[in-house]
Amino acid sequence: MTKQIKTTLALGLMASTALTGAALAQDKSVTIASWGGSYQEAQSKALFEPAAENTGIEVKQETYGGMSDVRLQVSSGQVTLDIVASGSGSASRAAAEGLLEPLDYDVIDVSTFYPGLYSDYCIGGDVFSVVAAWNTDTYGDAGPQNWADFFDTEKFPGTRAYRGTVSGALEPALMADGVAPEDVYEVLSSEEGIERALDKIRELKPHIAVFWSSGAQHAQLMKDGEVDMTTGWNGRFDNAAKDGGKVSYTFNQALLDYDCFAIPKGAPNKDTAMEFLAEISKAEYQDDLPKYITYGPTNKAAYETGEISAEVAASLPSSPENAAKQLPISLEWYAEWEQVAAEMYQEMLTE
Structure with a gap:
């Protein structure tokens, strides 16, 4: 075999490997449902879009009517949603009904989260x-x-x-x-x-x-x-x-x-959803959310990145002065x- 042929084969193998890696990244996707309006727009800009870019996970966004939609999907066995935004109370009840997957906190790091802003079935996304x-x-x-x-x-x-x-x-x-x-x-x-x-x-x-x-x-x-x-x-x-x-x-x-993110029972891309939740729970994403909507981060490390000014922090619900009134x-x-x-x-x- 000539040196030229060997080189051609090697280049072809490298190209094939690169394409396979890209295909694998493209194969990962999650469908996320939230409530639309300025809230979902803020989530999209601060969390979903940058996390998708950094992980290679394709994100499909929908709006939905809350846990009643999850209940319908789970009861019919036709679950299409991988991650849903939820109020903390609604998530608590949905978990009690068996509508949600337990979250894996070996995958999702909550070591710098405020206490009480996550549960076995829902991870806090913002404080309001x-x-x-x-x-x-x-x-x-x-x-x-x-x-x-x-x-x-x-x-x-x-x-x-x-x-x-x-x-x-x-x-x-x-x-x-x-x-x-x-x-x-x-x-x-x-x-x-x-x-x-x-x-x-x-x-x-x-x-x-x-x-x-x-x-x-x-x-x-x-x-x-x-x-x-x-x-x-x-x-x-x-x-x-x-x-x-x-x-x-x-x-x-x-x-x-607080609002949180949950994974419906039987989500088609559960493992990828868990990986994506781990990503958007990081301080480097949560510190951007107040740029688009004045909700506080649930990851307290987000206050230490330098992205949230003292002036902005004072306007957030989770600041100590404001929290004390509530x-x-x-x-x-x-x-x-x-x-x-x-x-x-x-x-x-x-x-």
Whole structure:
């Protein structure tokens, strides 16, 4: 065999090996479902797109309606989603129903995560707050400073929007009714306590123009000036304000919560999904999220990379000063009571 032939064969083998490696990288893919709007756009820019580029994993994005979609896929045996964004409470209940795969923390490193911001079935992606927001054209800077103000239609006349599902809807009503934040979940741990919260919402109901169903919706309501105040997620309001919306809010008595990523039971690309979750949980991705939406990282090492300035950190829900004003969501309560409370809430909405 001549030297030229040997060289040609060697080059061909190298090219073949390179192509095989590229093909293997291209074979890895995950389908991720989130909630759309400015939130998913921020996730995409900070997490999904750069992680896809760095790992070679192809990412297909969808929007979805929450764990009800996962329940339908799992029960039908036709699971198409590999990773879903979820509220922490919804994920807790979905895990209890057997709808999620357990996460492998030998693959996903949570050694620098804040305590409590991950579970056996869901890994925290961001920290956010459910706040009371108001239209600054209507109230200027003197909007509602607590939930009692939000529910006071004499002191603050005007139209409201409120959560159309039970998550984050009952706690503000109880605080407005005089229950101390530290006692809220104790009171809610009975049907009588849930009914007390519902009665408070019933009082406000004539002034509620919209029961919102998504973050994109409540942000648009404020951006368009369709309501004078609403409950909702702080980051959505910050983005609405950047887009010219006349909106402000307070962290006082807000609900401190986190969103997380989960893998549906029977996900077609479970191992790749686990690998991808490990990647987007790193500080080098999480420190970019506040550039696109003002939600705090769950990986505390993200505050140490130099990407998050002290000024930006002070505006995030998980900063110590802001966190101290808020009521942390109780996953234990949602796991035990969400189904009962959700049924009672829907009955109230249809009255």
